[in-house]
Amino acid sequence: MYERTRAQGFGDEVKRRIMLGTYALSSGYYEAYYGTAQKVRTKISEDFRDAFGRFDLIATPTSPWTAFELGSKTDDPLAMYLNDFCTVPMSLAGIPAVSIPCGLSEGLPVGFQLTGPAFSESRLLDAAYALELAIGFDGSPARLPAEAL
Amino acid sequence: MVAAVEYEPVIGLEIHVQLKTQTKMFCSCQVFFGDPPNVHTCPVCLGLPGALPVVNARAVHFGVMIGLALGCEIAERSLFHRKNYFYPDNPKGYQISQYDIPLCRGGRLGDVRIHRVHLEEDAAKLNHLGQSGRIHGADRSWVDFNRCGTPLVEIVTEPDIRSPEQAREWLTVLRETLRQIGVSDVNMEEGSLRCDANVSVRPRGSNELGTKTELKNMNSFRFLERGVRAEVERQIGLLGAGESVAQETLHFDPASGRLTPLRSKEEAHDYRYFPEPDLVPLLVSEELREAARADLPAELPTERATRFEHELGLSAARARELAFRAELGDYFERALAGPGDGHAERVDPVELSNWIPQLVERIGSDADPAQSRVAPENLAELAVMVKQRAVSRDAAREVLTRMVGEGGSPREIVEREGLGALSADEDGLGELVDRAIAADPDAASEVRAGNMRAIGPLVGYVMRETKGRADGKEITRLIRERLG
Numbered sequence: 216m217y218e219r220t221r222a223q224g225f226g227d228e229v230k231r232r233i234m235l236g237t238y239a240l241s242s243g244y245y246e247a248y249y250g251t252a253q254k255v256r257t258k259i260s261e262d263f264r265d266a267f268g269r270f271d272l273i274a275t276p277t278s279p280w281t282a283f284e285l286g287s288k289t290d291d292p293l294a295m296y297l298n299d300f301c302t303v304p305m306s307l308a309g310i311p312a313v314s315i316p317c318g319l320s321e322g323l324p325v326g327f328q329l330t331g332p333a334f335s336e337s338r339l340l341d342a343a344y345a346l347e348l349a350i351g352f353d354g355s356p357a358r359l360p361a362e363a364l
Numbered sequence: 365m366v367a368a369v370e371y372e373p374v375i376g377l378e379i380h381v382q383l384k385t386q387t388k389m390f391c392s393c394q395v396f397f398g399d400p401p402n403v404h405t406c407p408v409c410l411g412l413p414g415a416l417p418v419v420n421a422r423a424v425h426f427g428v429m430i431g432l433a434l435g436c437e438i439a440e441r442s443l444f445h446r447k448n449y450f451y452p453d454n455p456k457g458y459q460i461s462q463y464d465i466p467l468c469r470g471g472r473l474g475d476v477r478i479h480r481v482h483l484e485e486d487a488a489k490l491n492h493l494g495q496s497g498r499i500h501g502a503d504r505s506w507v508d509f510n511r512c513g514t515p516l517v518e519i520v521t522e523p524d525i526r527s528p529e530q531a532r533e534w535l536t537v538l539r540e541t542l543r544q545i546g547v548s549d550v551n552m553e554e555g556s557l558r559c560d561a562n563v564s565v566r567p568r569g570s571n572e573l574g575t576k577t578e579l580k581n582m583n584s585f586r587f588l589e590r591g592v593r594a595e596v597e598r599q600i601g602l603l604g605a606g607e608s609v610a611q612e613t614l615h616f617d618p619a620s621g622r623l624t625p626l627r628s629k630e631e632a633h634d635y636r637y638f639p640e641p642d643l644v645p646l647l648v649s650e651e652l653r654e655a656a657r658a659d660l661p662a663e664l665p666t667e668r669a670t671r672f673e674h675e676l677g678l679s680a681a682r683a684r685e686l687a688f689r690a691e692l693g694d695y696f697e698r699a700l701a702g703p704g705d706g707h708a709e710r711v712d713p714v715e716l717s718n719w720i721p722q723l724v725e726r727i728g729s730d731a732d733p734a735q736s737r738v739a740p741e742n743l744a745e746l747a748v749m750v751k752q753r754a755v756s757r758d759a760a761r762e763v764l765t766r767m768v769g770e771g772g773s774p775r776e777i778v779e780r781e782g783l784g785a786l787s788a789d790e791d792g793l794g795e796l797v798d799r800a801i802a803a804d805p806d807a808a809s810e811v812r813a814g815n816m817r818a819i820g821p822l823v824g825y826v827m828r829e830t831k832g833r834a835d836g837k838e839i840t841r842l843i844r845e846r847l848g
Contacts, residue, residue: 240448240636249638 231292260308267332272342275301277314277326301328311336313343317350371603372568373596374576375525375561376479379538381517381548382486382556383426388513389485390417390460395515397554401508409513411456416642419444423515424467426547427483428648428656430517431468433545433664434478441647442467442482444640449633452507453487460485461518463637467646473541474666474684476534477522483646488512498615517547523562523573528593532585535559537688540665544690552584561592564609565599574599575609579623581616591616594623668693676700676713686720691732696720699740699747716747722761726768737771738764746774758832759783783833793826793834797842800825811847819843 225233239248266273279300288295305312310333317327327346331339385395391408407415431438445463462482471478489511492502499505519538525531539550539557550557559582564574579595582588594616599609614623663671665687672683672693686692700711720733723743727736734740746763749755755763755778763774763783778784800822801808810818819840826839 237636240638242634242636245636 227289228292228295256307259304263304263308263310263330264332271331272335272339273330275328275330277301277328281320281323281325305330309333311339313339315343315347315350316352317346318352369604370568371565371596371600372570373526373528373592374523374564374566374573375528375531375592376523377519377521377525377531377535378560378562379519379521379535380486380558381430381519381542381550383423383515383517384546384548385420385422385426385515387420387422389420389423389483389515390513391415393513396510399510401506401510404510405512409455410509411454417460417640419643419646420515423483424646424648425652425656425659426515427467427481427517428653429545429547429659430519430542431471431481432653432657433541433660434468434471434473434481434519436468436471436478436481438468438648438653439465440649441465441645443645444483444643445637446640447484448636451487452505453490453512455488455509455512459487460640460643467648474534474537476524479520479522481517481519484516484518486511486514486516523564528589528596531561531592532589533684533688535585535588537665537684540688540690544661544665545659555583558583559588561588561595563592563595563599565596565603574603575611577609577611578613579616580613580626581618583618587616587618590621591623594621598623665690665693672696672713672717676717678714678717682717682721686717691734692720692724695733695740698734699744702741702744711744711747712751715751716744719743719747719764722764723768726765736768738767739771742767742771742773749774749778753835753838754778755784756833756835758827762832793830793838794842796826796829796834797822797839797846799829801843801846808847811843 238244239252263273278298280298283298288298302312302314310330312328312330314326314328316324318325327350329339329343329346331342382395387393388395388404388409391406393404393406393409396404408417428438442462443465444460446458447461447463448458450457461484466480466482468481469479471481489508490499491506491508492499493505494501494503521534525534539552542548542550542557548556552558561579561582562576563579564576566572566574577595577599579591582591595614602609613626615626616623669680669683669687672678672687673680676683678686686696696717699716700713702711720743723733723736723738724731727733727738743764746755746760746767750757750760755774759778760774763777763781766772766777766781767774803825804821807818807821811822822843823836823839826834827836
C-alpha cells in the first residue's frame with residue numbers, strides 16, 4: 216500500500232522534489248548541498264538586511280512572466296523553477312512580502328510584489344493597500360463576458 | 365606455543381528513558397499506559413499534514429534535572445533535528461530528536477563518563493501477532509499510537525565500562541538515580557527504561573578501540589549482563605580464531621540467550637538529519653536551570669556512597685551496595701541512629717554495615733529490610749554486642765536468623781538460647797584451651813617455636829567444642845598466653 220499510494224498518488228513534480236530533497240540530505244552529500252544551501256541562504260538574508268538599511272520596502276514583479284499554459288514546462292523543470300525566482304528569496308530570508316494585482320500584459324494578469332524587513336507586516340499591508348487604491352486596477356478580465364461575473 | 369592474547373571488553377551504553385510527564389513531547393495528548401490502543405492521539409502525534417509541534421516544558425525541566433544529576437554541562441541553546449526513517453511505528457517519517465547540539469554534554473556517574481543527554485520522542489508501539497513475536501514472520505502487526513510522541517531522554521555513555529557485571533551494576537545506579545530524582549518510572553520490563561549496548565574487545569593494555577557491535581532488546585538487568593557477556597565471548601572467540609568482528613546490530617533473544625543479526629536492510633540507515641523547521645532553538649535560562657536544581661533531592665545515590673565511604677569509613681564496595689539501593693541505605697542509617705533502648709554506645713558503622721548483607725541474605729535479595737521482622741534498632745544492638753564481644757560472630761549469625769524468623773531483641777534471644785560469648789574465667793574457656801593444647805602437642809610446639817599459622821587447629825578445636833560461642837580473638841589470646 217505504501218508503494219502504490221506513493222507511485223500513483225504523487226505527480227511527477229512532487230516525486231522529483233522528494234528525490235532531490237532526499238539526495239541533498241543523504242550522508243556524504245549533506246555538506247555539499249544542504250550545508251552550502253544554508254550558507255547561501257544566510258547570504259541572501261544579509262543582502263536583504265543591507266537593502267532595508269537603505270530602503271523601506273522593495274518592489275518587484277511577483278513573477279518574471281505571465282501565466283504559462285498548464286503542463287507546458289513539466290519537461291523543463293529548471294524553466295518552471297525560474298518562475299518562482301521573484302518569490303523564493305523572501306521565503307529563504309524569512310521576511311514578509313505581499314502581492315497585489317496591478318494590470319494586464321497581453322490580456323494576462325500581472326502581480327506587483329512588495330517586500331519588507333522582518334516583522335514589517337503591518338507597514339507592508341498599509342503600503343499595499345495604498346498602492347492598490349492608487350493603481351485602481353479593475354480585476355475583471357476584459358475577455359470574460361460581463362454576465363459571467 | 366604462542367601465549368593466548370588476553371582480551372578486555374570495552375562497553376558503552378545508550379539508555380532511553382521515558383519521562384513521567386502528563387502529556388507528550390510535542391502535543392497535549394496524555395501519556396498513559398494500559399488504555400485501549402490509539403485513544404491518546406491527535407494530528408500532531410499522528411503526523412497529519414499541517415500539524416505543528418510545541419515543546420513540552422516539563423520534559424525540558426526533567427531533561428535539565430537529569431543533566432544536572434549526571435554532572436553534565438547544560439546547553440544554553442540546543443537544537444531539535446528531524447531524524448528521517450521510514451517505518452510503520454513513525455507516522456511522520458521522521459523522529460524529532462537532537463543531533464549536533466544536544467541539551468546536555470559531558471558529565472559522569474560513578475566511574476563512567478557521560479557523553480551526552482538529549483531530548484526526543486518515542487515511536488508508536490508495534491504488536492506482532494505470530495510465533496516469532498517480531499515483525500519477521502508475523503502473521504499480522506498492529507500499531508498503537510498511544511506511545512507515539514512520549515517524551516524520551518537518551519543518555520549516551522563514553523565506552524568506559526569494562527565488564528558485563530559492571531554494565532549491569534552501573535545501569536542499576538543510573539536507574540536508582542533517575543528514580544530518586546523522580547523523572548521516570550524506570551521500569552525495564554515495561555519499557556520505560558531501555559538499554560542498548562555498544563560492545564567491542566581489544567587486547568588488554570591496548571588503547572585502540574576494536575570494531576563494535578550494537579546490542580538491542582535487553583529488557584532486564586539480567587539480560588543486559590547476559591547479552592553483553594555472550595557478545596564479549598563471541599567476539600573473543602572470533603578474534604582468537606583469526607577472524608574479524610563485523611560491525612552490525614544484534615538482537616538479543618531472552619528465550620534462548622542468543623544474539624541474532626538484524627537484517628542488513630533494516631540496518632542500512634541514512635537518517636538525513638536536518639534542523640526541525642517547525643521548532644525554534646531551545647533556550648535554557650538561568651531560572652530554568654535553577655528550578656531544575658531545586659527539584660533535585662539533597663543527596664544523590666553516588667553522593668551518598670561517597671559519604672558512607674569517606675565519613676563512615678565503609679569500604680567503597682559496601683558503601684555502593686548500601687547507597688545504590690535506597691531502602692538498604694535508609695535502613696542502615698536508621699539503625700546507625702542506635703539501639704535506642706537506653707544503650708548509649710555508639711554503633712560502629714563498619715560493623716553495622718557488615719550485617720546488612722547478612723540480613724538481606726536471610727530475607728531475600730529483593731526484599732526491603734524495613735518490611736522484615738528485624739527492627740533497625742535491634743540490628744544495631746546486635747552489631748554493638750558483636751563489637752563488645754558479648755556474642756561471637758558465629759553465634760550472632762544464628763541470632764540474626766532467629767531475629768528474621770521471630771523478631772525481637774538480640775539480647776533477649778542470646779540470653780534465652782544461651783548463645784552469649786564464653787569468657788575465660790566464668791565459662792571454663794581456659795580449661796578448654798588447655799585441653800586443645802594437650803590434644804595436639806605438635807601444633808602446640810610449632811606455635812611455641814613461633815609459627816603462628818599452626819594456631820589454626822587449636823582455635824578450631826575450641827570453636828568446635830563451644831559450638832561457635834567463643835570469640836576467635838579471645839581464644840587466640842588465651843592460647844598465646846599459654847604458649848608465649
